[in-house]
Amino acid sequence: MKDINCAYEYAREQYAAIGVDTEAAIAKVLATPVSLQCWQGDDVKGFESLETGLTGGIMSTGAYPGKARNGEELRADLDQVLALVPGTNKINVHAFYCEGAKADRNEITPANFSAWADWAVEKGIGLDFNPTFFSHPMSDDGTLSAADENVRKFWIDHLIACREISAYFGERTGKRCGMNIWIPDGCKERPIDTLSPRLRLTDSLEKGCAKNYGNLMKDAVESKLFGIGSESYVVGSHEYYMGYAMKHPEVMFTMDTGHYHPTELVSSKLTAIFSFVDEVLLHVSRGVRWDSDHVVSFDDETQAIMHELVRSNTLDRTNISLDYFDGSINRVAALVIGARNTKKALLKAMLEPIDMLKAAEAAGDTTTRLALTEEYKSYPFGIVWEMLCQRAGVPGANWLDQCKAYEKTVIAARG
Ligand code: RNT
Ligand code: ZN
Numbered sequence: 566m567k568d569i570n571c572a573y574e575y576a577r578e579q580y581a582a583i584g585v586d587t588e589a590a591i592a593k594v595l596a597t598p599v600s601l602q603c604w605q606g607d608d609v610k611g612f613e614s615l616e617t618g619l620t621g622g623i624m625s626t627g628a629y630p631g632k633a634r635n636g637e638e639l640r641a642d643l644d645q646v647l648a649l650v651p652g653t654n655k656i657n658v659h660a661f662y663c664e665g666a667k668a669d670r671n672e673i674t675p676a677n678f679s680a681w682a683d684w685a686v687e688k689g690i691g692l693d694f695n696p697t698f699f700s701h702p703m704s705d706d707g708t709l710s711a712a713d714e715n716v717r718k719f720w721i722d723h724l725i726a727c728r729e730i731s732a733y734f735g736e737r738t739g740k741r742c743g744m745n746i747w748i749p750d751g752c753k754e755r756p757i758d759t760l761s762p763r764l765r766l767t768d769s770l771e772k773g774c775a776k777n778y779g780n781l782m783k784d785a786v787e788s789k790l791f792g793i794g795s796e797s798y799v800v801g802s803h804e805y806y807m808g809y810a811m812k813h814p815e816v817m818f819t820m821d822t823g824h825y826h827p828t829e830l831v832s833s834k835l836t837a838i839f840s841f842v843d844e845v846l847l848h849v850s851r852g853v854r855w856d857s858d859h860v861v862s863f864d865d866e867t868q869a870i871m872h873e874l875v876r877s878n879t880l881d882r883t884n885i886s887l888d889y890f891d892g893s894i895n896r897v898a899a900l901v902i903g904a905r906n907t908k909k910a911l912l913k914a915m916l917e918p919i920d921m922l923k924a925a926e927a928a929g930d931t932t933t934r935l936a937l938t939e940e941y942k943s944y945p946f947g948i949v950w951e952m953l954c955q956r957a958g959v960p961g962a963n964w965l966d967q968c969k970a971y972e973k974t975v976i977a978a979r980g
Contacts, residue, residue: 573952576945583918583941590915591953593880595652599907600693600743600886602657605900606633606642608892611661611700621699621749622792623858627893631976636664638979640684642897645971647688649964650904651957655690655740656681657886660697660727670701671722675733682737691740693886694782696727698748709769710750710762710800717769720748724773728782735781743846743884745819746770747787751795762800767809774816785846785884786810787819790826792856810842821848821888822866823856832869839879848888849907858889861903863910871907871914885911897976898968905964912953913946 577587604611608625612635619625633639639662647654660670663677675682685692698708698720706713708720727744734742750762774784788806789799803825810818818838822831831847838845849867851859861867874880887907891899918941925933951961960967 569948569951569955572945572948576948576952579944580916580949584921585916585918587916587949587952590912591949591956593915594908594912594953595957597880597885597908597911598653598655598691599650599904600655600657600691600884601643601646601650601900601904602887602889603639603643603662604657604659605887605890605903606639606896608632608896609659609700609890611659611697612636612664613661613700615701617700617702617704619700620704622751622794623699623749623856624793625858625890625892627891629893629895631972631979632892632896634979636662636680640680641975643900644688645897645968645975646900646904647690649901649959649967650908651954651959652908653690654904655693656685657693657695657745658734659695660723660730661700670697670703671719671726673723673726673730675730678730678733682734685734685738691738691742692734693743693745693884694727694731694734695745695747696723698723698746698750704749707750707762707800708748709773710748710766712761712765717765721769721773724769725776728774728776728778728784731782732778735778741780742782743785743817743886744782745785745787745846745848745886747789747819748801749792749795750801751792751799752797753794755797759798763805766800766805770809774813783817783844784815785817785819787821787824787846787848789821789824790856807838814843817844817846817884818842819846819848821850821856822870823848823850823852823858823888827852827854830866830869832866832873835870835873835879836877839877839882844882844884845879846884846886848886849903850887850889858891860889860891860894860899861887861906863906867906867910868913871910872917875911875914875917876919895968895972895976897971898965901964901968908953909950912950916944916946916949917941 711717731742731744786806788803820831954961
């Protein structure tokens with residue numbers, strides 16, 4: 566059997582003939598960070614063991630055995646994930662994955678996250694962070710938009726604490742920490758007063774985000790269409806946060822691919838947002854009929870997003886994160902599948918002869934544009950992907966073997 570080098574040589578030449586440098590594409594994909602959500606590892610449970618269970622109108626379904634029960638287990642699982650996902654990765658941590666001395670959400674400090682920081686420093690990777698405005702007895706009647714001033718104060722204090730922790734992550738890892746703010750505030754039925762909660766949210770965000778941490782951390786705001794129990798009204802809607810991000814240029818705008826009407830696509834919104842916003846944070850997910858947070862697939866939309874970023878040269882203004890939680894299959898595999906698909910889609914986008922296509926477009930030759938775009942879809946990019954994995958020292962298509970072995974020896978032993 567011929568080896569991969571032989572096949573790669575052929576692929577490299579084919580791409581070179583249309584002006585695409587596969588080596589440069591591999592290098593760019595390997596250098597582009599993708600932030601992997603720790604919450605896939607335990608069905609968004611966290612380490613606090615409060616009575617509430619998962620709230621906030623999101624839901625993880627499935628009862629696959631062996632979810633991580635503490636920081637040690639979760640980080641061990643993430644070690645295994647990182648061994649199977651090529652290139653630069655970050656780990657995305659949520660505030661309720663706190664450890665050490667017991668502290669309520671408004672009291673957590675960097676000390677509660679030193680185990681995460683130590684681990685990341687040892688691995689040489691960056692961390693991102695999220696305040697947790699759900700799964701807490703104080704989050705039932707709103708958080709940052711709550712009418713009750715005590716409740717609102719509690720969550721502003723949580724926001725302040727989380728930004729301090731994010732800056733700590735930035736300092737410890739030497740890599741800027743992106744902090745994504747998502748709140749579940751909303752209503753099952755249409756409220757009469759839809760404005761006041763939004764004005765309170767603005768006030769809370771401006772108060773909570775007042776401190777400037779320089780380049781150690783950067784805030785992001787994530788909008789949503791609806792949640793379970795907030796079907797009729799969501800305070801932090803798309804238009805709301807778009808407006809907030811316009812008013813606060815230092816804040817990133819987050820788009821989660823599951824947070825729009827099923828016929829709306831994030832890929833079609835990106836350059837509109839980039840016309841006015843400096844940096845975007847992506848939650849790459851897959852909604853099936855609703856915001857179901859399925860594992861990211863190598864599907865049309867994931868590819869379209871990557872094409873948009875590469876074609877518009879906005880990849881460096883984009884923070885790619887994953888956000889889904891599937892408890893019905895091996896959770897390590899779930900994270901690996903979504904992460905590999907995301908990077909695969911990015912690679913495919915990097916292998917497009919953009920200059921040639923742009924030239925055809927500029928010349929008004931839309932026939933060539935369509936003919937070639939379609940033709941290049943079947944170029945041998947799978948071989949380039951295999952080579953990318955080899956260069957990164959991770960398995961190719963047979964990565965599942967390692968994952969299964971880990972399941973047998975480690976995950977199966979969990980009660
Ligand atoms: C919820 C948002 C949010 C969460 C995570 C766990 O709809 O997508 O990003 O999924 O914070
Ligand atoms: Zn999200």
